Amino acid sequence: MKPRTLRTPSTLRTLRTGLVWLVYAFLYVPILVVIVYSFNDARYTTEWKGFTLKWYSALAANGPLVDAALNSLSVATLAATIATVLGTLAAICIRRYRFPGRKVLHGCIYVLTVSPDIVMGISLLIFFIAMGVQLGFWTLLAAHVTLALPFVTVTVLARLAEFDEQLIEAARDLGASEWRAFRHVLLPLAAPAVAAGWLLSFTLSMDDVLVSFFVTGPTFEVLPLRVYSMVRLGVKPDINALSAVMFTVTIVLVLLAQTLTRTRRK
Template sequence: MFMRRLGMAWVWLVYAFLYLPILVVIVYSFNASKYSTAWSGFTLDWYAKLLANTPLVDAALNSLSVATLSATLATLLGSLAAMCLHRYRFPGRKVLHSSIYVLTVSPDIVMGISLLIFFIALRMELGFVTLLIAHTTLGLPFVTVTVLARLAEFDEHLVEAARDLGASEAAAYRHIILPLTLPAVAAGWLLSFTLSMDDVLISFFVTGPSFEVLPLKIYSMVRLGVKPDINALSAVMFGVTIVLVLLAQALTNMRRK
């Protein structure tokens, strides 16, 4: 009993360590004081000023567009790569399989510099396209690893039974493989989306002056101190994250029923 209570206390301590700083930011987004950390009253002015901050809103929309497109491309390419690595045998398969895991632990600064050199060699103008390619490259190995983990538990006899009943390769994938791997595919998309929205280092190297994204915009703003509208933006982003997680959990529960 004592060990159980000790374990529960440790769990709550870990959750407090993770979430208390976020809750502090959310609380201070309603603080009427602009510069002081002392509470001076409740206000929604910072949310109104956030909506009126056109450069910050534009940067947020740029980040959302890049994150959505890059996550979709990474999920499509990563799922196909995972399927090929799992089902087919070809020369260089083991090297390719190992290199996917290397990319997941590769430092962002190495990837950022290498992509910058690559784009310069191709004489590509830095901006939306280069950032999209970079973030797709960033998310692709994570999607591949996530889907591969799900395919490792997949029963290949289901596909063989479908093929024996006359289903084509495409039909077997659409009606059997895809529905069973859909949670992993969705998880890979969410992970890629989060990585893109959160990335600073790679974005710093591959985005140009004409296309500004939210992480770099926030980084340039907080160098002079954290302003209340940044707290409001953080609260909004955290709220959107909670909604997405709850929606994903609801969809998962519906599929189970």
């Protein structure tokens, strides 16, 4: 009978580390390949012909693509801000107050987080047509707020689950009004979740295709739909450059959010 081999803690640690690096490689290696080929002098990504920055110049000179990017940035910023405000207030109401329909509202929020985008897009399209609203910037903004709102609410609710209500009671006992207790006690403690909700909403708005396809209309073009229409005939080098720029901006936003979170904790 062969003796059973015992796995040492160092072996398990090595296996876990290797598994983590495999997951990171699966997620980020394709992105790094796109970034590398954004500096490729070849027009097609089948071979490497040297380093160049001309595709970034071509990206800056592509007027329709830049306009679509600016449209997406404006919609994403407004949608993320509105969804963060409404979602934070909704989370506070659900967590701290008791009112008729509270459990139904709580359940509906979780249902929206798992609802398919195509169902939401078609539903919003039917609603806007029934209301006689012309499709364009405002319908797209309303749709993206609706899309991001439940994610903000769930994120802030998870943070408030660890909140000690006695802190609010202590502030009220010391003479603070409901608004001052919210402003100086509750909101600073929930700030990391609020910031995370804003970033999540911004990301959802920037890369949404399905909902935007149904509600944007012919007069207002956003970046995801523009890129989708371009890559159907093949990925061009300026698209690689655009992907590199967007990835860099995302990394900067994440690092900024982490820095702000550490500063608040200190």
